[in-house]
Amino acid sequence: MSSGNESCLFENGSVSFFSCLVHVWEAGLGQLQDYLSFLEYLLWVFTPLAIVFILPFLIVIFLYLSILFLHVYKRKNQLREAYSNNLWDGARKTLAILWDGHGAIWHGYEIHGLEKIPDEGPALVVYYHGAIPIDYYYFLASVIIQKGRTCHSVADHFLFNVPGFKLLLEVFSVIHGPQEECVKALRSGHLLGISPGGVREALFSDETYPLFWGKRKGFAQVAIDSKVPVIPMFTQNLREGFRSLGTLRFYRWAYERFRLPIAPIYGGFPVKFRTYLGDPIPYDPKLNASELAEKVQQAVQALIDKHQKIPGNILRALVERFQRERKED
Numbered sequence: 001m002s003s004g005n006e007s008c009l010f011e012n013g014s015v016s017f018f019s020c021l022v023h024v025w026e027a028g029l030g031q032l033q034d035y036l037s038f039l040e041y042l043l044w045v046f047t048p049l050a051i052v053f054i055l056p057f058l059i060v061i062f063l064y065l066s067i068l069f070l071h072v073y074k075r076k077n078q079l080r081e082a083y084s085n086n087l088w089d090g091a092r093k094t095l096a097i098l099w100d101g102h103g104a105i106w107h108g109y110e111i112h113g114l115e116k117i118p119d120e121g122p123a124l125v126v127y128y129h130g131a132i133p134i135d136y137y138y139f140l141a142s143v144i145i146q147k148g149r150t151c152h153s154v155a156d157h158f159l160f161n162v163p164g165f166k167l168l169l170e171v172f173s174v175i176h177g178p179q180e181e182c183v184k185a186l187r188s189g190h191l192l193g194i195s196p197g198g199v200r201e202a203l204f205s206d207e208t209y210p211l212f213w214g215k216r217k218g219f220a221q222v223a224i225d226s227k228v229p230v231i232p233m234f235t236q237n238l239r240e241g242f243r244s245l246g247t248l249r250f251y252r253w254a255y256e257r258f259r260l261p262i263a264p265i266y267g268g269f270p271v272k273f274r275t276y277l278g279d280p281i282p283y284d285p286k287l288n289a290s291e292l293a294e295k296v297q298q299a300v301q302a303l304i305d306k307h308q309k310i311p312g313n314i315l316r317a318l319v320e321r322f323q324r325e326r327k328e329d
């Protein structure tokens with residue numbers, strides 16, 4: 001860049017104004033080009049980044065659209081409410097079909113072993129928690145569509161504080177899970193889904209798929225108290241679809257210290273999702289809660305070992321999405 005200016009000064013002793021101008025112009029143009037290509041470079045680096053941080057928000061938007069639908073539905077059906085106690089069946093089915101469609105289109109979603117979910121009567125479904133448990137939403141949709149049942153769910157407290165979520169949680173029978181409530185749901189013959197790892201697993205597990213259950217055994221106590229079988233569940237490539245930056249120390253600290261679930265989540269990649277349901281672990285009066293908790297954890301771990309290549313790889317999971325054949329169980 002400096003060569004342009006030097007030739008202005010030393011060109012055969014006589015400085016030609018025009019050639020100087022041209023040189024300066026060229027130099028300036030060169031700089032502008034450098035600048036532009038630098039911008040282009042930044043854009044190239046950050047566009048994918050922006051997209052992968054925006055895509056998870058689409059799920060949130062999709063959730064709010066579902067809620068909007070529920071409100072419209074409620075208004076439209078207010079008159080009928082007095083006469084029908086299954087007012088929400090239609091709404092649940094409609095939303096189930098929408099979410100099921102989303103899963104099919106975006107992730108080529110498959111569910112293996114749905115026949116292990118009983119057609120009637122209670123069972124406790126215990127699953128590995130992804131950064132966004134979108135596989136669990138798809139699972140709920142499949143159960144509604146194929147079994148005609150609404151699987152109740154246990155969710156973290158913070159979900160009940162998200163503005164606008166109340167109706168959605170109500171319609172889909174989501175509880176925040178004191179043990180008595182869980183037992184009550186199971187004793188009345190419902191299916192119930194729970195993830196013992198919860199928010200901690202969502203934020204701090206990674207592409208090696210470690211479980212974060214600690215010494216938790218409340219869920220096992222619930223299964224024992226209500227004498228129901230436990231069905232383990234795991235979704236292949238879940239962490240390749242959405243990842244969290246929870247491995248950064250700060251977020252772990254913020255969560256353990258203040259219960260702030262704030263680790264950023266990125267992803268939204270259209271990777272292959274396959275949900276696997278394991279064999280039911282029948283109620284066994286000889287097992288205490290710690291033993292059952294251990295047994296269930298081993299069952300979920302066995303599903304991970306069998307169906308997940310570790311460490312997970314986003315590219316490989318994407319390729320699997322576009323390989324056509326349905327994988328055998």
Ligand SMILES: *[C@@H]1O[C@H](CO)[C@@H](O)[C@H](O)[C@H]1NC(C)=O
Nearest residue numbers: 217286287288289290291292
């Ligand atoms: C559960 O059973 C195991 C082995 O039988 C025993 O070591 C443990 O103390 C029991 N736990 C409780 C809470 O009773």
